Amino acid sequence: MNDFFTLTFFTRLLTSLLGTLAFAVLFRCRARHLPYASACGLFTYAIYYTVDYFTGSIFLAAFLCTAFTTAFAEGCARLRHAPALVFLVPGTIPIVPGSDLYYTMRYLLQSKYESFFIHLQNALLVGIGIAGGIVSVSLIVSAWRKYKGLHLHH
Amino acid sequence: MEQSKEFYKNNFTDYLLCLALDVGEGMLKSGGEVARVEQTIELICRAYGAAHVEVFSIISVINATIRMPDGSYSSQMRRVKSTSNDLYRLELYNEISRSICRETPALAEFDERLHAVKKKRAYPAWVTIPASALAASSFAVFFGGGLFECLIAVVIGALVGVIDLALGNHLNDLAKIIISSFAAGFLSSLASVLWSSVNSGEIMIGTIMLLVPGVAFGTALRDLLCGDLIAGSLKTLQAILAALMIAFGYILSMAAIGAV
Incomplete structure (x- = not known):
């Protein structure tokens, strides 16, 4: 556990919060939802890090944390009377595989094919994990909505 | 109308x-x-x-x-x-x-x-500039950058915000991505040429986060799997094209730096 609470972890928690806040403003998220949207980003990263730490699988980490984020966003949507997208779109930002995409391009240019494939694989795994997390929870939520006869805007 | x-x-x-x-x-x-x-x-x-x-x-x-x-x-x-x-x-x-x-x-x-x-508008249009600067610098640090990388990412992030505002609806989104990605790649590499201790990668990643269609890809796949096949495929295509355009702008900037 000693290497769980590292300085990097805390730096990343703080920057994921700030980064999500900035993205929420870029996406024109209403000021009164900003704390929830930013918290969503913070939790997303905290779960991603924890699952990655204990299982070593970035796919599983991305999948589980996005599933949580989607559920959290649906919860916020209900509480705050706003579409779930308002929280989901900024909330998933911290685990978007921007760095893997960068290294994929860079190693391709440098003809380091082994590293290129590793980062491409990581980017795809995380991308599919994110999509899987959103889809699985969305399907459950929409099934529940149908069962209750609720519409998207209620 | x-x-x-x-x-x-x-x-x-x-x-x-x-x-x-x-x-x-x-x-x-x-x-x-x-x-x-x-x-x-x-x-x-x-x-x-x-x-x-x-x-x-x-x-x-x-x-x-x-x-x-x-x-x-x-x-x-x-x-x-x-x-x-x-x-x-x-x-x-x-x-x-x-x-x-x-x-x-x-x-x-x-x-x-x-x-x-x-x-109605939630914020005045200019908030795009500080918000882009904050987003790019936060993620530059998130992915391992230090203070210096953070400061340069502030500048480049703000620039991407300015590009976005200045071009507005005049130019198609993919062209905007190419220009932003080129500018970010060029400036971050230039910074690491000028100050050898600067890691251009971390700055570039911070900026890529601004352009990358990560969430769009996720929601596109959701549309696809929830039965909106046509809308979902179009969105997926949009996201893939955006990722390719980021790569195009970046590679172009590397070629330009190589030529300088």
Whole structure:
């Protein structure tokens, strides 16, 4: 556990919060939802890090944390009377595989094919994990909505 | 647009569908899901007594037909040319559709409420610049950058914000991505050439986060798997193209740095 609470972890928690806040403003998220949207980003990263730490699988980490984020966003949507997208779109930002995409391009240019494939694989795994997390929870939520006869805007 | 509305006001069915499409168009333009757009238009028309509502929407077109109990009929198409993320407007349109369905006010009042939303903004346009700067610098640090990388990312992030504002709707989104990605790649490499301790990678990653369609890819796959096959494939294609354009701009900047 000693290497769980590292300085990097805390730096990343703080920057994921700030980064999500900035993205929420870029996406024109209403000021009164900003704390929830930013918290969503913070939790997303905290779960991603924890699952990655204990299982070593970035796919599983991305999948589980996005599933949580989607559920959290649906919860916020209900509480705050706003579409779930308002929280989901900024909330998933911290685990978007921007760095893997960068290294994929860079190693391709440098003809380091082994590293290129590793980062491409990581980017795809995380991308599919994110999509899987959103889809699985969305399907459950929409099934529940149908069962209750609720519409998207209620 | 205003003229055509004057004409519509004499025909309840046409006017109703026109207003419902306005709401749908607003949602689509603010980044709403296709399912939400289709459902909203249907609910609004049904709230005003439509017996039959058929709506089909993809990301760039909404097609809708309604038939009232008295047999009057309206069929309209709406072309939506650009979409972006404006969560504030999306929320407002959602609120409007909820209140309209509950209260079913006279169409003229519905029209007025819609008109008021079109003028509303969550923030002034310039917040894009500090927000981009904060986003790029946060993620530069998130991915391992130090203070120096953070400061340069502030500058480049702000620049990407300025590019976004200055080009506005004049240029297509993919071209904007190429220009931003090129500028970010060029400046971050230039910084690492000038100060050898600077890691251009971390700065570049911070900026890539601003451009990368990560969430769009996730929601595109969701649309696809939830049965909106056409809208989902179009969105997936959009996301893949955006990623390719980031790579194109970056490679172009590397070529330029190599040539300098």
